[in-house]
Structures are given as C-alpha cells and as structure tokens.
Amino acid sequence: MPSVGQLLDEHAAALRSFLRARCGDADLTQDLMQEVALRVVQAAGRLDSGRNVRGYLFRTAANVWRDFLRREMVRRRFGEAAVEGHAPSADAMVFEEDLKAAVRQAISELPNAQREVVELRHHAGLTFREIAERLGRPLGTVLGQMRAALRKIGTAIHEHR
Amino acid sequence: MMNISDSHASADELVLFAYGELPPPRAPEVEVHLAACGACRAQFVEMERVRVLADWTLEPRRRRTVRWTTVVLAAAALLAAILLVGRRRSDGPPQAGGWPPQPEWSANAGYVAGGRPMIVIDSQLTRLEQELPHGRP
Numbered sequence: 001m002p003s004v005g006q007l008l009d010e011h012a013a014a015l016r017s018f019l020r021a022r023c024g025d026a027d028l029t030q031d032l033m034q035e036v037a038l039r040v041v042q043a044a045g046r047l048d049s050g051r052n053v054r055g056y057l058f059r060t061a062a063n064v065w066r067d068f069l070r071r072e073m074v075r076r077r078f079g080e081a082a083v084e085g086h087a088p089s090a091d092a093m094v095f096e097e098d099l100k101a102a103v104r105q106a107i108s109e110l111p112n113a114q115r116e117v118v119e120l121r122h123h124a125g126l127t128f129r130e131i132a133e134r135l136g137r138p139l140g141t142v143l144g145q146m147r148a149a150l151r152k153i154g155t156a157i158h159e160h161r
Numbered sequence: 162m163m164n165i166s167d168s169h170a171s172a173d174e175l176v177l178f179a180y181g182e183l184p185p186p187r188a189p190e191v192e193v194h195l196a197a198c199g200a201c202r203a204q205f206v207e208m209e210r211v212r213v214l215a216d217w218t219l220e221p222r223r224r225r226t227v228r229w230t231t232v233v234l235a236a237a238a239l240l241a242a243i244l245l246v247g248r249r250r251s252d253g254p255p256q257a258g259g260w261p262p263q264p265e266w267s268a269n270a271g272y273v274a275g276g277r278p279m280i281v282i283d284s285q286l287t288r289l290e291q292e293l294p295h296g297r298p
Contacts, residue, residue: 017189017192017193017196018192020196021191021192021193021194021195021196021202022195022202022205022206022209024195024196024199024202024206062181065209066213066216069209069210069213070213070217073210073214099214100214100217100218103214103215103217103218104218107215107218107219118215118219119219121180122215122216122219123219123220127180127182128176128177128180128182129182140173143172143173143176143177144172144173146176147172147173147176147208150176150208150211150212150215151211153211153214153215154207154208154210154211157211157214
C-alpha cells in the first residue's frame, strides 16, 4: 500500500483538473487541493489496499467542492466570519435551514414531470438513463426536465443568497 | 486548427457532467473545456449550486432505508424478548436450552436473554432511536 503522499502525488494532476474545471481559478484550486490532502491524511488510517483508492480520492474532491459551494453561499450572505472555524454560526445554521426549506418548497411547486425526475435522481439515486427507462421518456427529455427544474429551483432560492 | 477547449459543452452534457454521468471520452474533454471557458463554467457552476442544495435537502432514500431496517430489526428483537419474558411469567419456569433463548432472572443483571442483559438491549434500542434521521445533523 503506497503512502498517502504517494497516492496524492499519483493522482494530483487528475484531482487538480477535476477541481480546476469547477472553480476555474488556479489559487482556489490549490486551496481546495490542500483541503483534499488534509481530509485524505485524516482518513489515512481507514484506507486499505482493497479499497478503490482513486474513487475515494475523487469522492473526497467532490465533497470538498460541494462544501466550498455551501460555504460560499453562507459567506455571500453573512461575510467571512460566518464560515470561519469548524462550527457554523447560529445565523448561518438558520440561513441553511431556511435555504433547505426554500428548496423543498420550490421542488414541491415544480410541474409533476420535473419533480419526478428530481426526486428519482436525488432521492432514489437513479441515473438519468435509469430514470428515462423507468418513466418511458427519451434521455434528452429527462435531461431537459432536470435542467428546467434546476433553473426553477435556482430562481426560487435566489432571494436567500 | 480547433483547440479541444473551443468545443463548448451542450446543455445536456453539462447536466450529465454535473452528476458524474457523462461517459468517456467526452467527460475529460468537458473537464478541460470548463477550466478554459468562463461562459460554460458560469452556466455549470450555477447548476452545481442548485444541485448541491437539492442533494443536501433531499436525503438519499437508500441511506434512510438501511437505518430504518436496522431499527425495525432491533425493535423486533426487543419485542421477541419481551414476549418471552411474558411467557415465562405466565407459563411457569423456563426450559433450558433451545432457540429462541429463554430470558432468565439474574440477581446481578436483572432479566438476561441470550446471555445479554435486557437493560443493555434496551439501551442499544434507545441509541438507535436517537440516531434516527429526524433532521440532518
């Protein structure tokens, strides 16, 4: 089993590309890479050779990106102080709960065809191809419905950002 | 000559890419393109924000099902143990051996079923109940 440093070195270019495509900024990519490395080092004791290490590294990078977006939403609303340290401020927690309530409301107001796709993808965890098969719709239609749904949810929560 | 990063991603490709479902060879091409194309990335990041929020809001059903299954099994075990205790009280002295195990009274540990004190089984059930996803932590 290679060391954590070796694993990170081996996959660094791919992980950097993954993050750079999403954030589009070289400095931010570096910060996010450091966060990935930190999480991997913290989990090093739980890694074993039988595990899909590459998959684990990319899931970690995806989680770091997801957490960055969440922090960014809170930061936009309350400023840097709200996301410093490990524990979110009380204001940030209330804001996050409000945001989730707004998302739930927006999803409930979607047309049935779009809501079905959102719930099957996010709640049931089906792939778009599986959703298309289950609903008997062309894949392109399902993707269009998901796109429309995300746009509507985004518009509905705009005031919370 | 056209650079690979000049090839804009279609709207459908961006959705598939956001959800990790865009197959190769297009996925790495889109990844390279997004790093270089601000217009596509802006569209993509806007979608990502909502995707992350929806993911965060709608807990995956599979995880919840596993937890509920655990609780239901634990509750069934406790119910069986309670019924056995009741039967012992009403049917007289328990028979030794056999399955399911007959609860027995112990001066030190109270009722014991299958070698485990009932109070331990009960505390485990309480812990499982507390771990229920009533709300996301």
